[in-house]
Amino acid sequence: MPLELKVPTVGESITEVEIGGWLKKQGEVVQKDEPVVTLESEKATVELPAPETGTITQVLKQKGEVAKVGEVIAYLEKDGQAKAPQKPPEKKPEEKPGSVARAASDSGDSTRAETKSKPSEKRVMPAAQRALEEHGMSAEQVEATGPGGRLLKEDVLRHVEAKDQTAATPHAQIPPPSPQPAPSPDRQEEVVPMSRLRRTVAERLVQAQHAAALLTTFNEIDMGTVMALRKEYGDFFQQKYNVKLGFMSFFVKACIDALKEFPALNAEVRGTNIVYHNFYDIGVAIGSGKGLVVPVLRNTERMSFAEIEVAIADFARRAKENKLKVDELQGGTFTISNGGVYGSLLSTPIVNPPQSGVLGLHAIQDRPVAREGNVVIRPMMYVALTYDHRLMDGREAVSCLKRIKETIESPARMLMEV
Numbered sequence: 001m002p003l004e005l006k007v008p009t010v011g012e013s014i015t016e017v018e019i020g021g022w023l024k025k026q027g028e029v030v031q032k033d034e035p036v037v038t039l040e041s042e043k044a045t046v047e048l049p050a051p052e053t054g055t056i057t058q059v060l061k062q063k064g065e066v067a068k069v070g071e072v073i074a075y076l077e078k079d080g081q082a083k084a085p086q087k088p089p090e091k092k093p094e095e096k097p098g099s100v101a102r103a104a105s106d107s108g109d110s111t112r113a114e115t116k117s118k119p120s121e122k123r124v125m126p127a128a129q130r131a132l133e134e135h136g137m138s139a140e141q142v143e144a145t146g147p148g149g150r151l152l153k154e155d156v157l158r159h160v161e162a163k164d165q166t167a168a169t170p171h172a173q174i175p176p177p178s179p180q181p182a183p184s185p186d187r188q189e190e191v192v193p194m195s196r197l198r199r200t201v202a203e204r205l206v207q208a209q210h211a212a213a214l215l216t217t218f219n220e221i222d223m224g225t226v227m228a229l230r231k232e233y234g235d236f237f238q239q240k241y242n243v244k245l246g247f248m249s250f251f252v253k254a255c256i257d258a259l260k261e262f263p264a265l266n267a268e269v270r271g272t273n274i275v276y277h278n279f280y281d282i283g284v285a286i287g288s289g290k291g292l293v294v295p296v297l298r299n300t301e302r303m304s305f306a307e308i309e310v311a312i313a314d315f316a317r318r319a320k321e322n323k324l325k326v327d328e329l330q331g332g333t334f335t336i337s338n339g340g341v342y343g344s345l346l347s348t349p350i351v352n353p354p355q356s357g358v359l360g361l362h363a364i365q366d367r368p369v370a371r372e373g374n375v376v377i378r379p380m381m382y383v384a385l386t387y388d389h390r391l392m393d394g395r396e397a398v399s400c401l402k403r404i405k406e407t408i409e410s411p412a413r414m415l416m417e418v
Helices: 100-106 110-117 126-135 153-168 196-211 224-241 248-261 305-320 394-409 412-416
Strands: 003-006 016-022 035-040 045-049 054-059 066-068 072-077 214-222 267-270 273-276 282-284 286-288 291-293 334-338 357-371 374-388
Touching (some): 214 394, 224 394, 248 334, 248 357, 248 412, 394 412
Parallel strands (some): 282 334
Antiparallel strands (some): 003 072, 016 066, 035 045, 214 374, 267 273, 286 291
């Protein structure tokens, strides 16, 4: 018997995924634990490994189609023989008297009957079917825009609205259609559907703008002391922990120090209540093959510099391979985003709901600054703190960012707790 490849549970509250792409084609041999297909959920992209060594004999879901958790999307023949399993006979819909298919059969028009008996590729969702029946329409009249050719309720309502507007407009007032210019070979367009992950990111960013009162305050930090520490101890650090001493561990520690002094930035709004967290789960924005992801460092107040750097390096490696786990992307009480690695000089980061703050880091540049009455060249970085004004006033936010600045410019303050 062939083995079933089913959609696994990829996270709490996630009931369906989108087929991101098949890494192995039908008829190809795969090894045990070798990735077969990528599955895109609302929160992450995961790979489905082969449970045994064998041959992919049948693919049931194509790229872009939606599959529910537990649904079979392919079959694997364990002994390597490319035998596709027999598909159960499809149930034919009951034909009403006087239907087109029966009329074609009764009239002996075999060609027409064969055409009408073929199942339509358009899949009608239950809500869309009810809307069709309510308005006395058939699925063939409406253009489907859902994933995998699905006909959605929104498609039906959009068609009805357009039909009503056309009927309400006097024909004499309808302007003639303007002639369309001939398509130019150098003015082509490509329509690509958004991935499920990108759609979720877009929705959350819009939600943050609408649901919170976001403001951003800026400052600049002299990175000279931290750079000197990295130069002095970087080699010893890498030899002992097998990882480079980066800037992020300093900023994580500085943020914890500042959040302890200004706890509202580590809190969140729940209804009419403010929830203060007594732990510090810091999300670190990392670029991946599928876009920006934010894995979370749990209980960073208990982590050493080395543990932070090792964890971030592991996140970065697995993010590029699309191997981050869904639970590693959930939660978080505060976020740090480093646009400086891409050359950004200044930006306004967006808060990740339901968090109340995010720190944006930027490129380090040698700039002239005044020190003790003299103009000197120092390695400077602009930093930006976006915060939810519902929880924190401007004075507190500015003071919080100033505290981060002071801690980075003088890391010994973290040890002395001053």
